[in-house]
Amino acid sequence: MVHTRTALALAVILAALLCGVRALLASNMGFVVNCPLPALGPGSLTGSNTLNFPYQRDAQLVHAGDVLTDLGIANVSGVMKFLEPVDALTVYTGRKGGGPSFPLQSGEGYFIRMLRPVDYVIGGSSDPAVVLQLDAPGPASRSGTNLVALPYHATARTASELMEGIGFANVASVQGFVTETDGLRVYTGRKGSPPDFALDPCAAYFIKMNTTVNYVPSHY
């Protein structure tokens, strides 16, 4: 009887594990989006923008240098990655002395500085296996600030909905970059907080954490 139960349990666990793996790997939703990236001018103080790539990108988009090629290098002065342990940006310009290129990672947001405006057409698909590690202050993050790329079809449409999805107490603030001023729009959800704001799938957002959370964004 014990053997029977053991065998049954093994079979059920095996089936559940295999089913779980398949469920995590498969995604049948894709996207083609057109994200306007303004250069210095009326819509942008310096031509700086945040950028959010889909989790399964075009196979040719692997490194920062590929982004420059895709946008046209004459249109871009650099791609920037946020370094959490030091709260600073590393820049790749694709020019002489412009620093090393870096790999693009699913769930990671980037800054991009435009020399000429481009309506950037980006294609890709979802990957429900991606888990966003949102770090609180500690060895992995100096201040608990994470620059995050959400899935294009995330159910969170506003900063407040994103905070609720992660767990309100775990999050200190959600911050969005404002191209017109190079400033940050901040929402804390606490007393005295500036107003809530809408999230744009083209943009990346800073999420400042009180507690480290492994977050799987809910999606449509």
Place this chain on the structure above:
Amino acid sequence: MSLRALRASLLPLAFSSLASLTLAEGPRLQIQEQGLGPGGVQDLLWTADPENPGYAAFDVVRGDLNALRAGSGDFVAALTGCLAEDVTASPLPALPLPAPGQKFFFLVRAQATADVCGAGSWNEAFGVAPSSQPVDRGPGIAAGNTCPCP
């Protein structure tokens, strides 16, 4: 019944349940640019699960991502058209390109047999715990789909 015999009888059951679940989850979709560069043309490709040779035909729909988000997952309002009905192979080349600010989504569904309406699923992980897809896509797409087969 011996333990060995029991294992032998249970494992095929486990694998057959796996096969039926993966069929319901649908194929894997990719969007690929035809060469890097500004204004690149995008192709839609999908990969059927090789463990499920029963896939015979595929349907593809397109929708407006901004409308989907604004409508809290209302696929009836967000759906804008049927791109393919009962096609047997990937890819769909040269997808329509969105205007600045526009965002399109694409969904592909596998059908075990061509022209059997509703045999496949538009869902990815709905009802498969732990799921990050809280909304069942099926009813909305069935109501709003312009393909002959909802």
